[in-house]
Amino acid sequence: xxxxxxxxxxxxxxxxxxxxxxxxxxxxxxxxxxxxxxxxxxxxxxxxxxxxxxxxxxxxxxxxxxxxxxxxxxxxxxxxxxxxxxxxxxxxxxxxxxxxxxxxxxxxxxxxxxxxxxxxxxxxxxxxxxxxxxxxxxxxxxxxxxxxxxxxxxxxxxxxxxxxxxxxxxxxxxxxxxxxxxxxxxxxxxxxxxxxxxxxxxxxxxxxxxxxxxxxxxxxxxxxxxxxxxxxxxxxxxxxxxxxxxxxxxxxxxxxxxxxxxxxxxxxxxxxxxxxxxxxxxxxxxxxxxxxxxxxxxxxxxxxxxxxxxxxxxxxxxxxxxxxxxxxxxxxxxxxxxxxxxxxxxxxxxxx
Ligand code: FAD
Numbered sequence: 001x002x003x004x005x006x007x008x009x010x011x012x013x014x015x016x017x018x019x020x021x022x023x024x025x026x027x028x029x030x031x032x033x034x035x036x037x038x039x040x041x042x043x044x045x046x047x048x049x050x051x052x053x054x055x056x057x058x059x060x061x062x063x064x065x066x067x068x069x070x071x072x073x074x075x076x077x078x079x080x081x082x083x084x085x086x087x088x089x090x091x092x093x094x095x096x097x098x099x100x101x102x103x104x105x106x107x108x109x110x111x112x113x114x115x116x117x118x119x120x121x122x123x124x125x126x127x128x129x130x131x132x133x134x135x136x137x138x139x140x141x142x143x144x145x146x147x148x149x150x151x152x153x154x155x156x157x158x159x160x161x162x163x164x165x166x167x168x169x170x171x172x173x174x175x176x177x178x179x180x181x182x183x184x185x186x187x188x189x190x191x192x193x194x195x196x197x198x199x200x201x202x203x204x205x206x207x208x209x210x211x212x213x214x215x216x217x218x219x220x221x222x223x224x225x226x227x228x229x230x231x232x233x234x235x236x237x238x239x240x241x242x243x244x245x246x247x248x249x250x251x252x253x254x255x256x257x258x259x260x261x262x263x264x265x266x267x268x269x270x271x272x273x274x275x276x277x278x279x280x281x282x283x284x285x286x287x288x289x290x291x292x293x294x295x296x297x298x299x300x301x302x303x304x305x306x307x308x309x310x311x312x313x314x315x316x317x318x319x320x321x322x323x324x325x326x327x328x329x330x331x332x333x334x335x336x337x338x339x340x341x342x343x344x345x346x347x348x349x350x351x352x
Pocket of ligand 1: 052053054055056057058075076077078079080081082083084086087089090091092093123124125126155156157158160177178179182183286289319320321322328329330331333
């Protein structure tokens with residue numbers, strides 16, 4: 001059952017589900033690398049298609065694989081339903097003319113995947129032993145159960161990074177967001193702030209500048225890390241005000257965000273009046289346990305062969321945000337989930 005705890009114009013957090021999951025898996029370290037053994041030789045099970053992750057990518061892969069009679073088994077990880085369970089309105093997923101809440105959409109996707117025979121299970125992949133020649137790939141679930149999979153579809157997503165302020169936590173889903181493309185529309189005509197000095201922050205600021213009245217770009221350092229081209233775009237955009245050498249002390253408001261208190265390098269405080277606070281300080285791809293086997297870029301996103309979901313290991317496929325640091329949308333994640341299932345099906349047909 002989905003329950004919301006806060007009221008917000010746009011987004012809310014599904015605290016109940018988070019709590020249940022944390023109770024169940026509270027002590028497991030998700031950032032372990034595969035080489036951080038020990039791996040218990042526990043109970044083992046053979047499956048054709050193993051899907052790791054229950055976001056839009058994982059569920060779409062599951063729907064396609066199940067309809068191809070591949071009897072997929074999915075492990076949901078710590079965040080059942082993925083990132084969209086931290087949001088209320090999803091207005092940009094095709095097929096929902098009135099919009100849909102993130103938790104409801106994920107519930108629907110789960111039902112659809114189960115209707116065709118996907119086995120959806122609680123559990124977290126804690127280490128892997130991929131077979132470089134293809135063949136059975138071993139995946140440890142919750143550090144004990146072993147799955148031997150002919151194909152593995154990795155859909156473990158990426159986690160948005162936040163500043164770590166208490167007030168930021170309070171307003172997540174009611175004015176604080178980590179996705180301008182997703183939530184910017186809810187702040188049209190209003191004043192907002194973006195935090196971060198890299199390309200993503202510069203992009204989010206210019207995107208929001210096209211929708212909002214005014215955008216403050218809050219940068220900790222005296223310079224912007226973003227590329228020269230992005231810096232020029234920011235400089236050309238009249239309704240962006242860059243606040244260099246500023247840190248966010250606190251986000252303020254009642255039920256929703258009404259402002260932020262910033263401090264500069266001299267320790268002076270400044271209050272800005274905003275209704276939206278967008279954090280753009282990066283995402284952390286959930287790829288740690290695969291790094292001994294799979295090629296990644298310098299920030300940990302899994303590399304796939306362009307135009308496919310194939311990784312450098314035969315029979316291991318990656319889809320969704322774990323291999324896409326550019327688009328990061330539910331629909332693109334779902335699209336690549338479909339590709340991963342079709343790539344798996346083709347691989348199995350050719351190999352077995
Ligand atoms: P995720 O949704 O990130 O799911 C990853 C899954 O992997 C989770 O289920 C997790 O538990 C699981 N997992 C992680 N590690 C393991 C492991 N070791 N073993 C097993 N499972 C594991 N997009 C839109 O299109 N529209 C929106 O309105 C929108 N709003 C957003 C609002 C917010 C606040 C945020 C943060 C994002 C929003 N997005 C939106 C972006 C969208 O949520 C993501 O692009 C999308 O969810 C990515 O899907 P995914 O399946 O790749 O991964």
